[in-house]
Amino acid sequence: MTISAGGVCEPGTTKNNKTGGWRNYKPVFLYDKCIKCKLCELLCPDEAIDPREDGFFEYNYDYCKGCGVCANECPVSAIEMVLEEK
C-alpha cells in the first residue's frame, strides 16, 4: 500500500484494514435463542455480521470491533459478549 497526496482513497479500501484487533469483548451467537429477526445485521456499524444460508447469522471477526450494539439491541438476548483474552 502507498499513500496518495492528501489521503484520497478508492471506495472499499477500508477492507484492507482489519480492525478486529481493536476488540476487547467478542460477540457470540446463542443460536438456540436466535429468532432470525435480522436486527443485529442491520444495526452493525461495521457490516461485520453476514447472513448464513440457514437464515441465521455469523460474525466476521476480522472487522467486528466489539462495540456490543448487536448484543444490546437483540430482542431475545441471543448474543453474548465474551471477554477476549489475548
Place this chain on the structure above:
Amino acid sequence: MVELRNITKDMMTVVEGSYAVAHATKVCKPNVISAYPITPQTHIVEELSQFIADGEIENCDYINVESEFSALSTLVGSSATGARTYSSTTSQGLALMHEVLFNASGMRLPIVVTVVNRALSAPINIWNDQQDSVSERDSGWIQLYAEDVQEAADMVAQAYKVGEDPDVMLPVMVCMDGFLLSHVYEPVVLLEEDLIDDYLLPFDPKYKLDPKDPKTFGAFAPPASYTEFRYAQEQAMSAALDKIEKAADDFYDVFGRYYGGLIDEYKTDDADIIIMAKGSIIGTIRDVIDNLRENGVKVGLLKVRALRPFPKDAIKEVVKDSSVVITLDKNISPGVNEGALCTETKACMYNSDINVPVIGYMIGLGGRDIPEDTIENIVDEAKEVINSGISTESQFTDLREDLI
C-alpha cells in the same frame, strides 16, 4: 531586481489596491469564491461580488457564508471537486480559519487566499502588522508577501501557478499589508485578461470529488501512516522552492513584470549591512538605502517574498559576505522576544560556516507608522554591531517610554 518591461503610462490605471487584487482574481477565472467581510479586507470581496453580480466572471459561484470558518470549509469541498477557489481574509478572520487551514493543506488543495495583514486582538486594533499570517506559518500553506499593489495583484496569478503545480498541490496565502496596500490608490497595470491563458493552465487535479466516481477525501491516518503524510507535505514545500522562482520567471516572460522569486535583492553586491524584511515596508527601505548610499553607507536590501517555504539557501547566499544583518518584523513571538525573520534567519545560518551577526527589530506593530528616520537609526545601531559586537540581539522599535 525588479524588472518592468515596456510598461507605459497608457497601460496603467489608478485604482485602489483592493480593486487591483479583485480584478486579478477575476482574470484568474476562479470557479468558487467564498468569503466573509472583515476590515481591511472587505473591499476585495465587495469588488468580487460586484463582478459576479455584473456577470463578469463566467462559471463561478460566490457562496455567502456566516463566518470565515465556513468560508474556508466551503472552499475545501469546492477545491476537492476540481474547482479553482479563492477567498480573502485578515486578522481575526484568519485566526477563525485556523483549524481549516490545516485541513486544506493536509488534503493538498491549492486554494488561494489573499491575507490583508492586520494586527490581532487584544487590544482590538484594525491596523496593519503581520502577526495574523506569521502566526499561521506552521499550517502547511505557502506564504508569499507583496511589496506594492502591482505585486499583490500579480501574485494571485503566481499563487495559482505554484499551488496547482502537480509536484506542489498546496494552498497559498498571498499576503498584503492592510490599508497600506489594500486601501491605497496606485497606478497599476490591471492583470491582462488576454495573456492569462499563456500563463495559467486550467486546474485539473489528479483526484476529483465526484459522485460518479466516488472516492474518500481527507481519510483517517493512524500512527502507522500519519508521519508519511506530513513527510509528503514537507516534500511538496521543498518542491515549491523552485516552482516559486519559475512562476516569477514565467510571469516575466508573459507579462513583463518581475519582483523577485523567493527573495529579491537591492544593492546587496558590496553591502556590509543587509536589511531583511517583507511586505510594504520594503518601499521605505529602498528609499532609506538610496539616501544612505549617497553618504557612502554600504547598505542593501534582502526582500523576502516567500516565508513558507523559507528560502534558506537563497538567504544564506545573499548574507554570507556581509558584516551584519538587520531583520525587521511586523510580528513577535512573545516569550522569544523575536519576530519570525529574526529567529528563522539565525536558525538557517547555524550549522553552516556563515557567521554573520543578526539583529532583530519588532516594528510597525498595530499599524504604527515607520518613518525613514527609524530605519536610519537602526542602520546606525548596525554599524555599532560591526565595530563592537551585538549589545541587544532583538528589540522593540520606537518604544514609547512615556506610556509604560
